[in-house]
Amino acid sequence: MAGPGSRVFISHLSGVAVFDPNGDQVGRVRDVVVSLRLGGRPPRVLGLVVEVIGRRRIFLPMTRVTSLESGQVLSTGLLNMRRFEQRPSETLVLAELLDRTVTRTKTTDEVTVLDVAMVQTRLREWEIDKVFVQAGRPAGRLRKAKGEQLLLDWSAVTGFSLTEEGQGAANLLATFEQLRPADLANVMHHLSAKRRAEVAAALDDDRLADVLEELPEDDQVEIIGKLKEERAADILETMDPDDAADLLSELPEADAERLLRLMEPAEAEEMRRLLSYEEDTAGGLMTTEPIVLEPDASVAEALARVRISDTKPALAAQVYVCRPPNETPTGTYLGTVHFQRLLREPPYTLVGSMVDDDLDPLPPNTPLPLITSYLATYNLVAAPVVDEEDRLLGAVTVDDVLDHLLPEDWREGTAHGIDAARGTGTGTDAGTDTETSGVHGGR
Numbered sequence: 001m002a003g004p005g006s007r008v009f010i011s012h013l014s015g016v017a018v019f020d021p022n023g024d025q026v027g028r029v030r031d032v033v034v035s036l037r038l039g040g041r042p043p044r045v046l047g048l049v050v051e052v053i054g055r056r057r058i059f060l061p062m063t064r065v066t067s068l069e070s071g072q073v074l075s076t077g078l079l080n081m082r083r084f085e086q087r088p089s090e091t092l093v094l095a096e097l098l099d100r101t102v103t104r105t106k107t108t109d110e111v112t113v114l115d116v117a118m119v120q121t122r123l124r125e126w127e128i129d130k131v132f133v134q135a136g137r138p139a140g141r142l143r144k145a146k147g148e149q150l151l152l153d154w155s156a157v158t159g160f161s162l163t164e165e166g167q168g169a170a171n172l173l174a175t176f177e178q179l180r181p182a183d184l185a186n187v188m189h190h191l192s193a194k195r196r197a198e199v200a201a202a203l204d205d206d207r208l209a210d211v212l213e214e215l216p217e218d219d220q221v222e223i224i225g226k227l228k229e230e231r232a233a234d235i236l237e238t239m240d241p242d243d244a245a246d247l248l249s250e251l252p253e254a255d256a257e258r259l260l261r262l263m264e265p266a267e268a269e270e271m272r273r274l275l276s277y278e279e280d281t282a283g284g285l286m287t288t289e290p291i292v293l294e295p296d297a298s299v300a301e302a303l304a305r306v307r308i309s310d311t312k313p314a315l316a317a318q319v320y321v322c323r324p325p326n327e328t329p330t331g332t333y334l335g336t337v338h339f340q341r342l343l344r345e346p347p348y349t350l351v352g353s354m355v356d357d358d359l360d361p362l363p364p365n366t367p368l369p370l371i372t373s374y375l376a377t378y379n380l381v382a383a384p385v386v387d388e389e390d391r392l393l394g395a396v397t398v399d400d401v402l403d404h405l406l407p408e409d410w411r412e413g414t415a416h417g418i419d420a421a422r423g424t425g426t427g428t429d430a431g432t433d434t435e436t437s438g439v440h441g442g443r
Contacts, residue, residue: 007119007130008068010093014175018050018060020077027052029073030187032093032118033059033086034128040155045118045126048073049084049092055186057084062126091160093128094175095191099168099198102133102159104152111135111157114149114171131157167195169202181207185214197226205231209238212247220247225255233262236271240312242287242400245274280404282371282385283364286394290382291319292326295334295352299345306339314381314397321355322392329391333361336384361386364393368404371396 016029027050034043047061058081060073067074086092093116100113111133119129131154135147176184188196188211200208200223212220212235224232224247236244236259248256248271260268270288277283291305306316318338323331335355345354361384362371374383375398382397 006068007117009115009117009132011098011115011171011175013048013068013073014094015178016071016073018048018073018075020075021066022077026050026075026079027058030057030190031095033090034093035089036091036161040158042127042129042154043091045128046090050079051186052079052081055183056081057190058082059084094172095187095195097160098171098175100160101167102131102157104133105156105158109135111150111152112168112171116154117151128154130154133157167198169195169199172199173202181210182214185211185219189215189219193222196223200227205234205238209235213239213243217247217250221250224251229258229262233259237263237267240287241270241274241289242285242394245271245284246279249275249279277364280368281364282362282366282383282396283393285368285371285400285404286364286385286396287315287400288328288394290315290328290384290392290395292322292328292330292392293319293351294324294326295321295350295355297321297351298347299342299349299351300347302337302342302351303347306342312397312399314399315395317381319351320384320392320395321351329387329393332390333384333386333392361392362396363387368401372401372405375401 010032013029013032017025018027018029019025029048030051031049033046033049035046036043045062047059048065049057050060051057058079060075060079064076064078065073066076091097097116098113101110102113103110112135113131114134115132116128117130117132118126120126131152132149133152134149176187179187184207188199191199196219200211203211212223215223224235227235236248239247248259251259260271263271274284274286274288279285291302291311293302293305302319305311305319308316316339318336319342320330320336321334323334325331334352335357336359337351337354337356341354341356342351359378362374364385364387366374366385371383375381375396380398382395384395385393387393
């Protein structure tokens with residue numbers, strides 16, 4: 001481990017890999033747990049919150065950290081796989097201290113916390129000793145106000161122990177800006193309701209829409225309910241239609257109706273159509289934005305549509321050939337052309353000459369078990385949904401099916417058996433939650 005006097009800025013630890021003595025990666029750092037102390041004494045660093053396989057968050061005491069150097073964390077290898085639960089006496093540095101407004105004791109000026117640093121003492125314990133601040137509050141969503149930036153002693157500021165209303169989130173988000181939406185959603189899920197709302201308010205519409213799609217339903221409802229209605233409607237329009245419809249279905253009917261009235265008429269009509277289907281049917285699960293082409297489109301055009309980066313992989317695996325109009329509900333559905341077939345044909349070939357119409361499409365009332373069997377039987381990642389008039393309504397993708405087959409709390413990394421089955425680099429017996437020593441002996 002770094003010797004006494006070594007200082008580490010905590011934002012730099014976000015996402016850093018954690019390894020056991022054998023060099024096997026066991027997870028990544030997501031936060032640092034400290035205990036605030038009275039009398040202006042520097043907080044004691046208790047340990048790290050580490051995200052292991054399955055998105056499970058566990059506690060790694062500092063007594064089991066052997067090194068914080070070279071952009072990695074080395075541990076003794078003995079980990080307690082019990083899920084981390086924050087105690088009332090504990091504070092999460094990244095989640096709760098960044099963006100906080102505190103006061104300089106000498107000047108009484110308000111400053112905003114950009115980062116904090118921890119140092120190892122002569123007793124080989126870690127404590128917070130420095131606060132990196134900026135004069136004034138950040139101005140606006142994800143923009144910092146111009147002002148002097150200072151590195152202050154912990155004792156030179158006050159206000160960390162007070163509950164702050166309207167705390168910003170720009171610096172917290174900067175720490176996590178490289179995370180995928182699913183990983184940022186996991187971070188937000190573990191924040192307090194107050195902090196979660198502040199982070200949601202600071203995210204731009206596109207990013208928040210992507211994150212909402214990955215959050216549990218309770219978190220979605222909580223966040224959308226705290227946004228201004230105009231912005232909530234904009235977010236729903238930005239989300240994938242099937243995910244937006246699922247969220248609307250969880251809201252009280254009056255709230256959902258108000259949001260629908262604020263949406264663009266075409267978007268609202270699409271939402272109402274999706275809400276008219278039972279949740280666990282093809283109509284309730286489908287997305288209404290598959291790749292649709294007319295029969296005289298070329299392979300080159302089809303591949304250009306497939307290459308659009310915003311298209312999800314499951315939807316990019318095939319294109320659907322239909323008579324106009326091209327927006328769902330389309331004209332007559334003619335068939336499907338799979339991505340591999342597109343790669344095998346010359347660019348000038350018309351997609352209408354190569355459609356696969358051997359498989360019957362799914363009616364919108366097809367129940368979930370039959371959808372699952374259909375995808376598994378024919379090794380598909382998506383299937384067309386067509387009404388009685390042979391119009392393409394949308395497509396059901398395998399990820400939407402999995403969302404409804406997995407346990408409700410699967411996003412929290414419930415597969416403890418996967419953690420145990422990993423069996424490498426943990427230093428624990430499979431399925432064991434026993435910890436023999438350390439700062440948090442009860443964890």
